[in-house]
Amino acid sequence: MGHRRMTIDVFSLGRSSSWEGVRAAVGGLGVSGFAAADTLQHLGADVIAMDDGDDDALREKGTLLELLGVDVRLGPGSTATFPEGVDLFVTSPGWSPTTPLLAEAAARAIPVWGEVELAWRLRGDDPAPWLTVTGTNGKTTTVQMLESILRAQGLNALAVGNVGTPVLEAVMNPERFDVLAVELSSYQLHWSQSISAQASAVLNLAPDHIDWHGGLDAYTADKAxxxxxxxxxxxxxxxxxxxxxxxxxxxxVEGCRAIGFTLGIPAPGMIGLVDDAIADRAFIAGRLSTAAELGSVGDIGLAAHGDADRVPPPHVVANALAAAALARAHGVEPRAVRDGLRAFVPDAHRIAEVATIDGVRWVDDSKATNAHAAQASIHGFADVVWIAGGLAKGATFDELVIAVRDRLRAAVLIGTDRALIAEALRRHAPDVPIVEVDTGDTDPMERVVEVAAPLARPGDTVLLAPGCASMDQFRNYAARGDSFAAAVNRLRNHS
Incomplete structure (x- = not known):
């Protein structure tokens, strides 16, 4: 007669513990899932990795993990059955809490962690502090600004998390980092229970991923x-x-302070603007009566946009103020804030100027994948031919249209949920011309640029700020932006 296997208390395990005998399931083999399976196998756990996908990239990851001894299950139906004897389930951040495997884990009282929670528990002795950032928009820009500021201080710092490098990969790296700038999505935060950051920030909040979270209240609670x-x-x-x-x-933690950032004049306990100066009234001794200058709005480098003299839009300035506050909480000097902001180069597809043709600027902000981001993007320009649409992810567009309608010259709409935007425009901006481009599942950008060009006047901006996800017509937002830029450059070559 067989005996029942005893469950192991994974909450007591850390980096220096023996994970031998732990049976861990990893759901999803994306970037974070691969890092989790690799790390747990390295620590001695018995690992099962599951993903219903079956493309070339997944098969390559699966082969690597199998060579290490991981039980890899790929392809349709691979996540249909809950593996027996599991002590820990590490989930992909994209898996909804209603995913059957995760619901089953909860029903069996099996701990479910995200890769970020696992990373926190594996930091080891004398770990690098975490400076964490979330928000509906601006997370990546802010952690990259923060990384630049920390490095200007001479620190070995790295931007990690949702920005690209998995947190777990950085934590397990033999190279010791002085501090980590950690971008966290609402998904990652949902599956985290014990993180204790040195300083943390929520940049903003607007409805997003409502379909995943099940409602705005749940989304807000996960961000918090x-x-x-x-x-x-x-x-x-x-x-x-x-x-x-x-x-x-x-x-x-006892003694932790609330620090505000504002585009206005800062009160004590805040970082804000006095004219064009970035003023710190939070991290100086005489904050009740004085401020420390950390640089200026002109130090927020925009050379990567092809226009070094252009004033950064308000949401980019707000990101810089948040990054400055987090860096100052870590003890960074004022000069490093200034030097780090000057050195910062924005990501591609984030308010990137593609070309100016016949007096019209063409700007790629394909990374504006929700309504809040699109609104912030449009507010950076005066007269806009707006290219929008894609997958709305449960969002609505009435508030966005009301906020930007005075800036819209016309709208060119693409993608699965373009009708939602068209309806909001007809309700709240009936005088704005609308052109819907229907190319089915094929790349619409050639037609989009052809349609947008005659709608714009000299001095206008044709702005790709879709307010939607891209996966209905493109591999990702970067592919969408690349296609837009290529179509614009073809127009320039023929004009």
Missing amino acids: RIYERTQVACVYNVQDPVTEHMVEEADV
């Missing part, structure tokens, strides 16, 4: 988790009161 157990500073957006409320409700 970033402030829990913060040690030194909870950074909030003065212009977005819900972020301050999150801080007020958070259970933080």
Whole structure:
């Protein structure tokens, strides 16, 4: 007669523990899932990795993991059956809590962690502090600015998390980092329970991923988790009161301070603007009566956009202020804030100027994948021919259209959910011309550029700020932006 296997208490295990005998299931073999399976196998756990996908990239990852001894299950139906004897389930951040395997894990009282939670538990002795960032928009820009500032201080810093490099990969790297700038999505935060950042920030909050979370309240609650157990500073957006409320409700380490960032003049305890100067009234001794200058708006480098003299749009300035606040919480000097912002180069597809043709600027902000990001993008320009559409992910567009309608010259709409945007425009901006480009599942950008060009006048901006995800017609937002830029460059060559 067989005996029942005893469940292992994984909560007591860390980097130096023996993971031998632990049976761990990893759901999803994306970037974070691969890192989790690789790490757990390295620590001695018995690992099962599952993904219903079966493309070349997944098969390559699967082959590598199989060589290491991981039980890899790929292809349709691979996640249909819950593996027996599992002590820990590490989930892909994209898996919804309603995913049957995760619901089954919860029903069996099996711990479910994300890769970020696993990384926190494996930091080891004398770990690098984490400076964490979330928000509906601006996360990647902010952690990259923060990384640049920290490096200007001479620190060995790295931007990790949702920005690209998995947190787990950085934590397990033999090279020791002084500090990590960690971008966290609402998905990653949902599956995190014990992170205690040195400083944390919520940049803003607007409806996004509502279909995944099941409602705005649940989305907001997951974002707010970033402030829990913060040690030194909870950074909030003065212009977005819900972020301050999150801080007020958070259970933080004794002595942790609430630090606001604002595009206005800062009160004590805030970082903001005095004219064009970035002013710190939070991390100086005489903050009740004085401020420290950390640089200026002109230090936020935009050379990568092809226009070094252009004033950065307000949301980019806000990102810089948040990055400055987090860096100052870590003890960075004022000069490093200035030097780091000057050295910062934005990502591709983030308000990137493609060309100016016959007095019309063509700008790629394909990374604006939700309505809040699109609104911020449009507010950076005066007269806009707006290219929008794709997968709305449960979002609505009425608030966006009301906020930007005075700036719209015309709208060119693409993708599965373009009708949602068209209806919002007809309701709230009936005088704005609308052209819907229907090319089915094929790349619409050649036609989009052809249609947009005659709608724009000299001095206008044709702006790709879709307000939607891209996967209905493109591999990802970068492919969408690349296609737009290629079509614009063909137009320039023929004009």
